[in-house]
Amino acid sequence: MKVLQINTICGSGSVGRITVDIVRALEAEGSEGMIAFGRRAAPEGVDAWRFGTNLDMGVHVLHTFFKGEHGFASSGQTARLIERIRAYDPDIIHLHNIHGFYLDVEQLFRYLKQAGKPVVWTLHDCWSFTGHCAHFDYIGCMKWKTGCGDCPQYRSVYPYALFKDNSAKNYRRKKAAFTGVPSLTVVTPSRWLAGYVRESYLGAYPVEVIPNGIALDKFHPVDKGLRERLQLQGKYILLGVASMWEERKGYAYFEELADRLDDSYQIILIGLSKRKLKTLHPKIRGVMRTNSMEELAEYYSMADAYVNTTLEDTFPTTNLEALACGTPVITFATGGSVESVDASCGKIVPKGDTDALVRAIEELRREPDKREACLSRASHYDKNDRFREYLALYRKLLEE
Numbered sequence: 001m002k003v004l005q006i007n008t009i010c011g012s013g014s015v016g017r018i019t020v021d022i023v024r025a026l027e028a029e030g031s032e033g034m035i036a037f038g039r040r041a042a043p044e045g046v047d048a049w050r051f052g053t054n055l056d057m058g059v060h061v062l063h064t065f066f067k068g069e070h071g072f073a074s075s076g077q078t079a080r081l082i083e084r085i086r087a088y089d090p091d092i093i094h095l096h097n098i099h100g101f102y103l104d105v106e107q108l109f110r111y112l113k114q115a116g117k118p119v120v121w122t123l124h125d126c127w128s129f130t131g132h133c134a135h136f137d138y139i140g141c142m143k144w145k146t147g148c149g150d151c152p153q154y155r156s157v158y159p160y161a162l163f164k165d166n167s168a169k170n171y172r173r174k175k176a177a178f179t180g181v182p183s184l185t186v187v188t189p190s191r192w193l194a195g196y197v198r199e200s201y202l203g204a205y206p207v208e209v210i211p212n213g214i215a216l217d218k219f220h221p222v223d224k225g226l227r228e229r230l231q232l233q234g235k236y237i238l239l240g241v242a243s244m245w246e247e248r249k250g251y252a253y254f255e256e257l258a259d260r261l262d263d264s265y266q267i268i269l270i271g272l273s274k275r276k277l278k279t280l281h282p283k284i285r286g287v288m289r290t291n292s293m294e295e296l297a298e299y300y301s302m303a304d305a306y307v308n309t310t311l312e313d314t315f316p317t318t319n320l321e322a323l324a325c326g327t328p329v330i331t332f333a334t335g336g337s338v339e340s341v342d343a344s345c346g347k348i349v350p351k352g353d354t355d356a357l358v359r360a361i362e363e364l365r366r367e368p369d370k371r372e373a374c375l376s377r378a379s380h381y382d383k384n385d386r387f388r389e390y391l392a393l394y395r396k397l398l399e400e
Contacts, residue, residue: 001026001031001032001091001092001394001395001398002031002032002033002034002088002089002090002091002092003022003023003026003031003032003033003034003090003091003092003093003094003394004033004034004035004036004085004088004090004092004093004094005019005022005023005033005034005035005036005094005095005096006035006036006037006081006093006094006095006096006098006103007019007035007037007038007095007096007097008037008038008039008096008097008099008100008102009037009038009039009040009100010035010037010040010041010042010043010046010048010050011041011042011043011046011048012040012291013243014124014212014317015096015097015124016037018096018122018212019035019037019096020035020043020046021383021387022094022387022390023035023046023047024387025384025387025388025390025391026391029391031391032047033047034047034048034049034088034090035047035048035049036048036049036050036051036081036084036085037049037050037051037052038050038051038052038057038074038077038100038101038102038103039052039057039100039101039102049084051077051080051081051084052074052077052102053077056073056074056076056077056102057101057102059073059074060073060074060101060102061101064101064159064160064161065160065161065162065163066162066163066164067161067164067166068132068154068161068163068164068165068166068167068170069161069166069169069170070099070101070132070159070161070170071098071099071103071104071105071170071174072104072105072106072170072173073101073104074101074102074103074104075104075107077102077103078103078104078107078108079107081103081108082107082108082111085111085115090117091117091118091394091398092117092118092119092120092394092397092398093112093115093117093118093119093120094119094120094121094122094390095119095120095121095122096121096122096124097124097125097127098128099127099134099159101159105174105177105178106173106177109177109178109181110177112181112184113180113181113182116182116183117183118183118184118185118394118397118398118400119181119183119184119185120184120185120187120390120393120394120397121184121185121186121187122186122187122188122189122210123186123187123188123193123197124189124314125314126144126193126196126314128174128178128202129144129174129178129196129197129200129201129202130143130144130148130167130171131143131144131147131148131149131151131166131167131168131169131170131171131174132148132151132153132154132159132161132165132166132167132170133151133153133154133157133158134157134158134159135157135248135312136153136312137311137312137334137335138247138248138311138312139152139153141153143167144171144200145199145200147168147171147172148167148168148170148171149165149167149168149171150165150167150168151165151167154166154167175201178201178202179201179202179204181205183397183400184205185205185206185207185208185393185397186202186205186206186207186208187207187208187209187210187390187393188207188208188209188210188314189209189210189211189212189314189315189336190209190211190314190315190335190336190339191209191336191339192314192315192335192336192339193314193315193335193336194207194208194209208393210386210389210390210393211315211339211340211380211381211386212315212317212320212381212383212386213320213381213382213383213384213385213386213387214317214320214321214324214378214381214382214383215293215383216324216378216379216382216383218293218294218297219293219296219297219300219320219321219324219325219378220297220324220325221301221325221326221371221375222294222297222298222301222325223301223302224298226298226299226301226302227302230285230302232266232302234264235264235265235266236264236265236266236304236305236365237265237266237267237268237302237303237304237305238257238261238265238266238267238268238303238304238305238306238307238361239267239268239269239270239299239300239302239303239305239306239307239322239327240254240267240268240269240270240306240307240308240309241269241270241271241296241299241300241306241318241321242269242270242271242310242318243271243289244271244273244289245269245271245272245273245276247311248310248311248312249309249310249311250308250309250310250311250332251269251276251309253309253352253354253357254267254269254281254284254307254309255281255284256354257307257354257357257358257361258281258283258284259281259283260354260358261358261361263283265361266285267283267284267285268284268285268286268287268299268303269284269285269286269287270287270288270289270290270296270299271287271288271289272286272287272288272289273288273289274288287299296321297321297325300321300322300324300325300327301325301326301327303322303327304327304365305327305328305329305330305346305361305364305365306318306319306322306327306328306329306330306346307329307330307331307357307361308329308330308331308332308337309332309357310331310332310334310335310337311332311334311351311352312334312335313334313335313336313337314335314336315335315336315337315339315340316336316337319331319337319340319341320340320378320381322374323340323341323345323346323374323375323377323378323381324374324375324378324381325374326371326372326374326375327371327374328345328346328347328364328370328373328374329341329345329346329347329374330346330347330348330349330357330360330361330364331346331347331348331349332348332349332350332351332352332353332357333348333349333350333351334351340377340381341377342377344370344373344376344377345370345373345374345376345377346364346370346374347360347363347364
Protein backbone atom coordinates (compact mmCIF):
# COMPACT_ATOMS: atom_id res chain seq x y z
CA MET A 1 0.00 0.00 0.00
CA LYS A 2 1.35 3.43 -1.02
CA VAL A 3 -0.09 6.56 0.59
CA LEU A 4 0.69 10.12 -0.44
CA GLN A 5 -0.11 12.83 2.11
CA ILE A 6 -0.41 16.53 1.24
CA ASN A 7 -0.06 19.24 3.88
CA THR A 8 1.21 22.78 4.30
CA ILE A 9 4.27 21.71 6.32
CA CYS A 10 6.00 18.46 7.27
CA GLY A 11 7.31 17.38 10.66
CA SER A 12 6.53 20.51 12.67
CA GLY A 13 3.30 21.81 14.14
CA SER A 14 0.61 19.37 15.25
CA VAL A 15 -0.57 18.49 11.73
CA GLY A 16 2.95 18.32 10.29
CA ARG A 17 3.91 15.83 13.00
CA ILE A 18 0.80 13.77 12.28
CA THR A 19 1.86 13.34 8.64
CA VAL A 20 5.27 11.99 9.70
CA ASP A 21 3.74 9.67 12.29
CA ILE A 22 1.39 8.21 9.67
CA VAL A 23 4.38 7.49 7.41
CA ARG A 24 6.09 5.73 10.33
CA ALA A 25 2.96 3.66 10.98
CA LEU A 26 2.80 2.68 7.30
CA GLU A 27 6.45 1.67 7.27
CA ALA A 28 6.03 -0.39 10.45
CA GLU A 29 3.51 -2.60 8.68
CA GLY A 30 5.54 -2.90 5.49
CA SER A 31 3.70 -0.24 3.49
CA GLU A 32 5.02 2.96 1.95
CA GLY A 33 4.28 6.63 2.50
CA MET A 34 5.39 9.96 1.08
CA ILE A 35 4.59 13.55 2.15
CA ALA A 36 4.22 16.40 -0.34
CA PHE A 37 4.36 19.77 1.40
CA GLY A 38 4.48 23.43 0.50
CA ARG A 39 6.57 25.26 3.09
CA ARG A 40 9.58 25.01 5.42
CA ALA A 41 11.70 21.84 5.61
CA ALA A 42 11.11 18.18 6.40
CA PRO A 43 12.92 16.18 9.07
CA GLU A 44 15.67 13.81 7.96
CA GLY A 45 14.79 10.22 7.22
CA VAL A 46 11.29 10.91 5.90
CA ASP A 47 10.29 10.45 2.28
CA ALA A 48 9.05 13.96 1.70
CA TRP A 49 9.05 16.44 -1.18
CA ARG A 50 8.65 20.17 -0.96
CA PHE A 51 6.94 21.47 -4.07
CA GLY A 52 6.37 25.05 -2.88
CA THR A 53 8.71 28.04 -3.06
CA ASN A 54 9.04 31.09 -0.84
CA LEU A 55 8.46 33.36 -3.82
CA ASP A 56 5.24 31.61 -4.74
CA MET A 57 4.03 31.81 -1.15
CA GLY A 58 4.63 35.56 -1.20
CA VAL A 59 2.64 35.92 -4.41
CA HIS A 60 -0.17 33.83 -2.91
CA VAL A 61 -0.21 36.03 0.20
CA LEU A 62 -0.59 39.13 -1.96
CA HIS A 63 -3.30 37.41 -4.00
CA THR A 64 -5.19 36.75 -0.77
CA PHE A 65 -4.67 40.23 0.67
CA PHE A 66 -5.70 42.17 -2.43
CA LYS A 67 -8.20 39.87 -4.18
CA GLY A 68 -9.58 38.02 -1.16
CA GLU A 69 -9.12 34.69 -2.93
CA HIS A 70 -7.21 32.35 -0.67
CA GLY A 71 -6.50 28.93 -2.15
CA PHE A 72 -6.91 30.02 -5.76
CA ALA A 73 -3.29 30.88 -6.67
CA SER A 74 -0.06 28.82 -6.91
CA SER A 75 -1.09 27.17 -10.19
CA GLY A 76 2.48 26.47 -11.31
CA GLN A 77 3.55 24.60 -8.20
CA THR A 78 0.19 22.80 -8.04
CA ALA A 79 0.89 21.53 -11.56
CA ARG A 80 4.30 20.26 -10.33
CA LEU A 81 2.55 18.50 -7.45
CA ILE A 82 0.10 16.77 -9.78
CA GLU A 83 2.94 15.54 -11.99
CA ARG A 84 4.69 14.13 -8.91
CA ILE A 85 1.48 12.39 -7.82
CA ARG A 86 1.20 10.78 -11.25
CA ALA A 87 4.82 9.62 -11.08
CA TYR A 88 4.49 8.28 -7.53
CA ASP A 89 1.19 6.58 -8.36
CA PRO A 90 -0.14 6.19 -4.78
CA ASP A 91 -2.97 3.87 -3.84
CA ILE A 92 -4.43 6.49 -1.47
CA ILE A 93 -4.19 10.29 -1.51
CA HIS A 94 -4.55 11.76 1.98
CA LEU A 95 -5.17 15.51 2.24
CA HIS A 96 -4.67 17.49 5.43
CA ASN A 97 -4.53 21.31 5.44
CA ILE A 98 -4.80 22.39 1.81
CA HIS A 99 -4.92 26.07 2.80
CA GLY A 100 -1.81 28.00 3.80
CA PHE A 101 -0.74 29.98 0.71
CA TYR A 102 0.62 27.07 -1.31
CA LEU A 103 -2.08 25.38 -3.46
CA ASP A 104 -4.59 26.06 -6.21
CA VAL A 105 -7.41 23.98 -4.78
CA GLU A 106 -9.52 24.07 -7.93
CA GLN A 107 -6.67 22.66 -9.99
CA LEU A 108 -5.91 19.97 -7.42
CA PHE A 109 -9.52 18.84 -7.16
CA ARG A 110 -9.96 18.72 -10.93
CA TYR A 111 -7.16 16.18 -10.89
CA LEU A 112 -8.64 14.23 -7.96
CA LYS A 113 -11.98 13.93 -9.75
CA GLN A 114 -10.43 12.27 -12.77
CA ALA A 115 -7.63 10.30 -11.05
CA GLY A 116 -9.93 7.55 -9.81
CA LYS A 117 -8.04 7.08 -6.53
CA PRO A 118 -9.54 6.95 -3.04
CA VAL A 119 -9.07 10.25 -1.22
CA VAL A 120 -9.01 10.79 2.56
CA TRP A 121 -9.34 14.39 3.71
CA THR A 122 -8.64 15.12 7.39
CA LEU A 123 -10.14 18.47 8.37
CA HIS A 124 -8.26 20.16 11.19
CA ASP A 125 -10.46 23.27 11.06
CA CYS A 126 -13.48 24.64 9.17
CA TRP A 127 -11.84 26.38 6.19
CA SER A 128 -12.99 23.73 3.70
CA PHE A 129 -16.67 24.66 3.96
CA THR A 130 -16.62 28.43 4.57
CA GLY A 131 -16.09 31.33 2.21
CA HIS A 132 -13.14 32.64 4.20
CA CYS A 133 -12.33 31.66 7.78
CA ALA A 134 -10.84 28.59 9.40
CA HIS A 135 -12.85 29.21 12.59
CA PHE A 136 -16.22 30.88 13.08
CA ASP A 137 -17.34 29.62 16.47
CA TYR A 138 -15.83 32.57 18.35
CA ILE A 139 -18.34 35.00 16.79
CA GLY A 140 -21.11 32.44 16.25
CA CYS A 141 -21.28 33.06 12.49
CA MET A 142 -23.30 30.45 10.58
CA LYS A 143 -23.35 32.12 7.16
CA TRP A 144 -21.52 29.11 5.70
CA LYS A 145 -24.80 27.21 5.88
CA THR A 146 -26.31 29.49 3.24
CA GLY A 147 -23.34 30.70 1.20
CA CYS A 148 -21.32 33.35 3.13
CA GLY A 149 -20.95 36.96 2.04
CA ASP A 150 -20.56 40.18 4.06
CA CYS A 151 -17.95 38.33 6.10
CA PRO A 152 -17.50 39.85 9.57
CA GLN A 153 -13.96 38.45 9.84
CA TYR A 154 -12.40 38.77 6.38
CA ARG A 155 -9.88 41.39 7.51
CA SER A 156 -9.33 40.28 11.08
CA VAL A 157 -8.68 36.52 10.95
CA TYR A 158 -6.60 34.13 8.87
CA PRO A 159 -6.27 34.07 5.91
CA TYR A 160 -6.59 37.88 6.15
CA ALA A 161 -8.22 39.18 2.98
CA LEU A 162 -7.27 42.71 3.94
CA PHE A 163 -8.68 44.68 1.04
CA LYS A 164 -11.62 42.69 -0.36
CA ASP A 165 -14.43 40.54 0.98
CA ASN A 166 -14.76 37.79 -1.62
CA SER A 167 -16.32 35.25 0.74
CA ALA A 168 -19.54 34.69 -1.25
CA LYS A 169 -17.66 33.93 -4.49
CA ASN A 170 -15.06 31.87 -2.64
CA TYR A 171 -17.83 29.78 -1.11
CA ARG A 172 -19.33 29.00 -4.52
CA ARG A 173 -15.94 28.13 -6.01
CA LYS A 174 -14.97 25.90 -3.10
CA LYS A 175 -18.32 24.12 -3.14
CA ALA A 176 -17.97 23.43 -6.88
CA ALA A 177 -14.38 22.25 -6.45
CA PHE A 178 -14.77 20.10 -3.35
CA THR A 179 -17.97 18.25 -4.24
CA GLY A 180 -18.23 15.45 -6.78
CA VAL A 181 -15.04 13.51 -6.02
CA PRO A 182 -15.92 9.86 -6.81
CA SER A 183 -14.27 8.34 -3.71
CA LEU A 184 -13.62 10.76 -0.85
CA THR A 185 -13.89 10.18 2.89
CA VAL A 186 -13.80 13.11 5.31
CA VAL A 187 -12.11 12.57 8.69
CA THR A 188 -12.48 14.93 11.65
CA PRO A 189 -10.76 14.79 15.05
CA SER A 190 -13.96 15.59 16.97
CA ARG A 191 -17.65 14.78 16.91
CA TRP A 192 -18.30 18.52 17.10
CA LEU A 193 -16.58 19.20 13.78
CA ALA A 194 -18.12 16.09 12.21
CA GLY A 195 -21.56 17.49 13.01
CA TYR A 196 -20.83 20.74 11.19
CA VAL A 197 -19.33 18.89 8.21
CA ARG A 198 -22.54 16.88 7.84
CA GLU A 199 -24.49 20.16 7.72
CA SER A 200 -22.22 21.57 5.01
CA TYR A 201 -21.86 20.79 1.31
CA LEU A 202 -19.27 18.16 2.32
CA GLY A 203 -22.06 16.23 4.06
CA ALA A 204 -22.63 14.11 0.96
CA TYR A 205 -19.36 12.30 1.70
CA PRO A 206 -18.84 9.64 4.40
CA VAL A 207 -17.57 11.30 7.60
CA GLU A 208 -15.36 9.42 10.08
CA VAL A 209 -14.16 10.63 13.49
CA ILE A 210 -10.56 9.78 14.41
CA PRO A 211 -9.48 11.81 17.46
CA ASN A 212 -6.03 13.33 17.69
CA GLY A 213 -3.57 11.23 19.63
CA ILE A 214 -0.47 12.02 21.65
CA ALA A 215 2.83 10.33 22.42
CA LEU A 216 2.23 8.66 25.78
CA ASP A 217 5.92 7.76 25.95
CA LYS A 218 6.65 11.51 26.03
CA PHE A 219 3.66 12.82 27.97
CA HIS A 220 3.47 11.06 31.34
CA PRO A 221 3.91 12.10 34.99
CA VAL A 222 7.42 13.31 35.67
CA ASP A 223 8.98 15.11 38.62
CA LYS A 224 12.44 16.59 38.13
CA GLY A 225 12.09 19.22 40.82
CA LEU A 226 10.60 21.96 38.64
CA ARG A 227 8.33 23.24 41.42
CA GLU A 228 11.29 23.63 43.74
CA ARG A 229 13.45 25.29 41.06
CA LEU A 230 10.69 27.83 40.45
CA GLN A 231 10.16 28.22 44.22
CA LEU A 232 6.46 27.44 44.00
CA GLN A 233 6.16 25.10 46.99
CA GLY A 234 2.74 25.40 48.60
CA LYS A 235 1.16 27.12 45.55
CA TYR A 236 -1.85 25.76 43.67
CA ILE A 237 -0.59 25.97 40.10
CA LEU A 238 -2.88 26.71 37.16
CA LEU A 239 -1.30 26.12 33.75
CA GLY A 240 -2.28 27.40 30.32
CA VAL A 241 -0.58 26.41 27.05
CA ALA A 242 -1.02 27.79 23.53
CA SER A 243 1.11 27.96 20.40
CA MET A 244 -0.01 31.59 20.10
CA TRP A 245 -1.94 33.54 22.73
CA GLU A 246 -4.32 35.30 20.37
CA GLU A 247 -7.72 36.60 21.44
CA ARG A 248 -9.61 33.42 20.61
CA LYS A 249 -7.33 31.42 22.95
CA GLY A 250 -8.76 33.35 25.92
CA TYR A 251 -5.72 35.10 27.36
CA ALA A 252 -7.94 37.81 28.87
CA TYR A 253 -9.59 35.25 31.16
CA PHE A 254 -6.26 34.47 32.79
CA GLU A 255 -5.83 38.15 33.57
CA GLU A 256 -9.26 38.10 35.23
CA LEU A 257 -8.31 34.99 37.20
CA ALA A 258 -5.09 36.66 38.34
CA ASP A 259 -7.13 39.59 39.68
CA ARG A 260 -9.69 37.40 41.43
CA LEU A 261 -7.71 34.51 42.90
CA ASP A 262 -5.71 34.94 46.11
CA ASP A 263 -1.94 34.57 46.45
CA SER A 264 -2.13 30.85 47.17
CA TYR A 265 -2.62 30.37 43.42
CA GLN A 266 0.03 30.73 40.73
CA ILE A 267 -0.86 31.02 37.03
CA ILE A 268 1.77 29.95 34.48
CA LEU A 269 1.26 30.51 30.74
CA ILE A 270 3.40 28.81 28.11
CA GLY A 271 3.62 30.04 24.53
CA LEU A 272 3.97 33.77 25.08
CA SER A 273 5.75 36.07 22.64
CA LYS A 274 8.55 38.40 23.73
CA ARG A 275 6.14 41.30 23.34
CA LYS A 276 3.50 39.62 25.49
CA LEU A 277 6.04 38.82 28.19
CA LYS A 278 6.83 42.53 28.53
CA THR A 279 3.20 43.39 29.29
CA LEU A 280 2.39 40.31 31.35
CA HIS A 281 0.09 40.63 34.36
CA PRO A 282 2.32 40.85 37.47
CA LYS A 283 0.66 37.79 39.05
CA ILE A 284 1.20 35.58 35.98
CA ARG A 285 4.43 33.78 35.18
CA GLY A 286 5.18 33.55 31.46
CA VAL A 287 7.20 31.07 29.40
CA MET A 288 8.01 31.42 25.73
CA ARG A 289 6.92 28.79 23.24
CA THR A 290 8.75 25.47 23.45
CA ASN A 291 8.80 22.52 21.07
CA SER A 292 10.31 20.28 23.75
CA MET A 293 7.79 17.62 24.76
CA GLU A 294 9.98 16.78 27.74
CA GLU A 295 9.84 20.35 29.03
CA LEU A 296 6.09 20.56 28.47
CA ALA A 297 5.59 17.28 30.35
CA GLU A 298 7.43 18.75 33.35
CA TYR A 299 5.12 21.77 33.43
CA TYR A 300 1.96 19.69 32.94
CA SER A 301 3.05 17.31 35.71
CA MET A 302 3.85 20.14 38.11
CA ALA A 303 0.48 21.88 37.58
CA ASP A 304 -2.46 21.18 39.85
CA ALA A 305 -4.91 21.97 37.06
CA TYR A 306 -4.72 22.69 33.35
CA VAL A 307 -7.06 25.53 32.40
CA ASN A 308 -8.18 25.81 28.77
CA THR A 309 -9.96 29.12 28.11
CA THR A 310 -10.10 28.69 24.33
CA LEU A 311 -13.15 30.31 22.73
CA GLU A 312 -13.04 28.13 19.62
CA ASP A 313 -11.17 24.90 19.04
CA THR A 314 -11.57 21.72 17.02
CA PHE A 315 -10.01 19.18 19.43
CA PRO A 316 -7.12 20.59 21.48
CA THR A 317 -4.27 18.17 22.08
CA THR A 318 -3.14 20.23 25.08
CA ASN A 319 -6.05 18.74 27.05
CA LEU A 320 -4.77 15.26 26.22
CA GLU A 321 -1.19 16.14 27.13
CA ALA A 322 -2.27 17.43 30.54
CA LEU A 323 -4.37 14.34 31.25
CA ALA A 324 -1.49 12.08 30.23
CA CYS A 325 0.66 13.81 32.87
CA GLY A 326 -1.99 13.15 35.52
CA THR A 327 -3.32 16.72 35.60
CA PRO A 328 -7.08 17.43 35.57
CA VAL A 329 -8.48 19.77 32.91
CA ILE A 330 -10.89 22.67 33.29
CA THR A 331 -12.20 23.84 29.94
CA PHE A 332 -14.78 26.16 28.50
CA ALA A 333 -17.59 24.33 26.71
CA THR A 334 -16.05 25.13 23.35
CA GLY A 335 -16.13 23.09 20.14
CA GLY A 336 -14.43 19.73 20.56
CA SER A 337 -12.55 20.72 23.71
CA VAL A 338 -15.16 19.08 25.92
CA GLU A 339 -14.90 15.67 24.26
CA SER A 340 -11.76 14.60 26.13
CA VAL A 341 -12.98 15.73 29.58
CA ASP A 342 -15.56 14.30 31.96
CA ALA A 343 -16.30 14.63 35.68
CA SER A 344 -13.71 12.01 36.59
CA CYS A 345 -10.81 14.04 35.21
CA GLY A 346 -11.90 17.66 35.19
CA LYS A 347 -14.66 20.20 34.77
CA ILE A 348 -16.50 21.86 31.90
CA VAL A 349 -17.79 25.41 32.35
CA PRO A 350 -19.92 27.65 30.09
CA LYS A 351 -17.86 29.48 27.49
CA GLY A 352 -16.76 32.91 28.66
CA ASP A 353 -18.24 32.56 32.16
CA THR A 354 -15.47 33.76 34.48
CA ASP A 355 -17.58 33.27 37.63
CA ALA A 356 -18.15 29.63 36.72
CA LEU A 357 -14.45 29.25 35.90
CA VAL A 358 -13.44 30.53 39.34
CA ARG A 359 -15.96 28.21 41.04
CA ALA A 360 -14.67 25.22 39.05
CA ILE A 361 -11.09 25.95 40.08
CA GLU A 362 -12.03 26.29 43.75
CA GLU A 363 -14.17 23.12 43.65
CA LEU A 364 -11.44 21.10 41.95
CA ARG A 365 -8.97 22.19 44.61
CA ARG A 366 -11.20 20.68 47.30
CA GLU A 367 -11.84 17.40 45.49
CA PRO A 368 -9.83 14.17 45.84
CA ASP A 369 -6.78 13.59 43.70
CA LYS A 370 -7.76 12.77 40.12
CA ARG A 371 -4.40 11.61 38.84
CA GLU A 372 -5.35 7.98 38.17
CA ALA A 373 -8.60 9.00 36.49
CA CYS A 374 -6.68 11.42 34.27
CA LEU A 375 -4.19 8.74 33.26
CA SER A 376 -7.00 6.32 32.50
CA ARG A 377 -8.75 8.88 30.32
CA ALA A 378 -5.51 9.73 28.47
CA SER A 379 -4.93 6.06 27.62
CA HIS A 380 -7.74 6.34 25.05
CA TYR A 381 -5.66 8.81 23.04
CA ASP A 382 -2.47 6.89 22.37
CA LYS A 383 -1.35 8.22 18.99
CA ASN A 384 -0.34 4.74 17.85
CA ASP A 385 -3.95 3.57 18.19
CA ARG A 386 -5.16 6.59 16.21
CA PHE A 387 -2.74 5.92 13.36
CA ARG A 388 -3.83 2.28 13.25
CA GLU A 389 -7.34 3.63 12.69
CA TYR A 390 -6.04 5.49 9.64
CA LEU A 391 -4.39 2.35 8.31
CA ALA A 392 -7.63 0.41 8.79
CA LEU A 393 -9.49 3.14 6.89
CA TYR A 394 -6.99 2.98 4.03
CA ARG A 395 -7.40 -0.80 3.77
CA LYS A 396 -11.17 -0.50 3.84
CA LEU A 397 -11.19 2.03 1.01
CA LEU A 398 -8.91 -0.16 -1.13
CA GLU A 399 -11.23 -3.12 -0.65
CA GLU A 400 -14.33 -1.24 -1.80
